[in-house]
Amino acid sequence: MDHIRILTTGRGIASRTVTNDDLSKVVDTSDDWIYPRTGIHSRQICGEGESVCTLAEEAVGKALEKGKTRFGIREEDIGCVVGATISGATATPSLSCLVQQALHLPEQIPVLDVNAACSGFVYALEVARGLLCANGKRYGLVFGAEALSRLLDWQDRTTCILFADGAGAALIERVPEKEVPYGSFLAARGGTEIVCGGVNTEDPHIRMDGKAVFRFAVTVIPVAAEGALSLAGVPADAISHVICHQANARILGHVMRKSTIPREKFFQNISTAGNTSAASIPSALAQMEEEGLLKEGDLLLLVGFGSGLTYAGMVIGYGRKEAEDEKAE
Numbered sequence: 331m332d333h334i335r336i337l338t339t340g341r342g343i344a345s346r347t348v349t350n351d352d353l354s355k356v357v358d359t360s361d362d363w364i365y366p367r368t369g370i371h372s373r374q375i376c377g378e379g380e381s382v383c384t385l386a387e388e389a390v391g392k393a394l395e396k397g398k399t400r401f402g403i404r405e406e407d408i409g410c411v412v413g414a415t416i417s418g419a420t421a422t423p424s425l426s427c428l429v430q431q432a433l434h435l436p437e438q439i440p441v442l443d444v445n446a447a448c449s450g451f452v453y454a455l456e457v458a459r460g461l462l463c464a465n466g467k468r469y470g471l472v473f474g475a476e477a478l479s480r481l482l483d484w485q486d487r488t489t490c491i492l493f494a495d496g497a498g499a500a501l502i503e504r505v506p507e508k509e510v511p512y513g514s515f516l517a518a519r520g521g522t523e524i525v526c527g528g529v530n531t532e533d534p535h536i537r538m539d540g541k542a543v544f545r546f547a548v549t550v551i552p553v554a555a556e557g558a559l560s561l562a563g564v565p566a567d568a569i570s571h572v573i574c575h576q577a578n579a580r581i582l583g584h585v586m587r588k589s590t591i592p593r594e595k596f597f598q599n600i601s602t603a604g605n606t607s608a609a610s611i612p613s614a615l616a617q618m619e620e621e622g623l624l625k626e627g628d629l630l631l632l633v634g635f636g637s638g639l640t641y642a643g644m645v646i647g648y649g650r651k652e653a654e655d656e657k658a659e
């Protein structure tokens with residue numbers, strides 16, 4: 331089966347900045363409590379006229395625009411759109427179909443959302459790979475987008491301090507196996523440690539057993555990372571950057587202490603992004619691209635974990651290495 335790699339990225343940032351001090355005016359909390367336990371100083375949430383749709387459109391639009399400029403890829407070259415979200419504006423149409431309409435993407439391609447919470451973007455990449463292998467098209471658009479502020483109980487200090495809004499996207503390319511390593515390890519352990527509404531409850535808000543989630547996360551992150559490395563057949567030192575779901579700086583700190591991968595390879599933006607669930611990994615990637623941290627030919631390790639309980643690891647390449655090599659010649 332062919333592999334995939336990421337060619338370009340984009341992100342949509344919600345415009346309203348909410349600091350810990352702002353939250354302390356709404357619930358009984360403080361920066362002194364929140365920052366040491368989560369690493370979060372501030373987060374972005376949707377302002378006037380913004381929604382999960384506008385954020386997703388912005389992120390996917392930017393990834394596509396970069397694909398046009400850098401690689402000459404056009405709308406009609408896109409072979410699938412796979413979005414990851416738990417906070418789509420409507421149960422149907424899917425968020426992906428709304429993005430397809432807004433960006434005038436082709437009609438005769440698969441377009442769908444996946445729900446794997448904070449692992450959603452990694453799941454969506456693997457789904458997109460399967461679709462591209464099946465329909466023979468070369469390029470796909472994959473995104474994670476959330477407006478979690480809509481699902482929060484703003485009186486619940488155990489959740490409203492953590493979650494935020496945002497979107498990130500990647501333009502991917504299907505490539506022959508030998509061209510670039512790829513490994514995808516997807517898993518789930520059915521559980522209700524994080525829940526958001528449901529058929530048997532009137533409560534539409536996100537609720538969470540924070541300690542249980544913490545224990546789950548530190549257990550499964552190494553499993554997902556090692557699973558992906560082993561399936562890709564590459565050693566840990568081949569990895570250029572590790573992008574973990576930005577849930578909590580303490581979880582990341584714990585993982586970094588135990589990992590053989592040097593901590594400077596772990597990207598972190600939790601302090602200003604908060605936890606944006608499915609949007610957290612792709613928007614971190616887009617931020618890295620904007621900051622010039624990603625180089626053509628980099629090998630990335632993505633790790634997601636969250637509600638479901640789902641977890642996922644992926645080794646995936648960034649950019650076209652040969653493009654760099656050609657330039658050097």
Ligand code: UT7
Nearest residue numbers: 358359360363367448487488491540541543544577578636
């Ligand atoms: O995508 C996955 C998303 N989820 C996560 O990543 C969550 C992982 N879990 C965590 O990060 C931590 O469990 C939290 C940061 C959520 C909570 O930290 P904790 O050290 O596990 O706190 P706790 O729930 O045990 O609460 C300790 C105390 C309690 O008071 P009492 O019972 O000791 O009097 C809470 O009521 O802290 C209180 N508390 C707060 N106080 C001030 C809980 N939330 C707050 C708050 N401000 N926001």
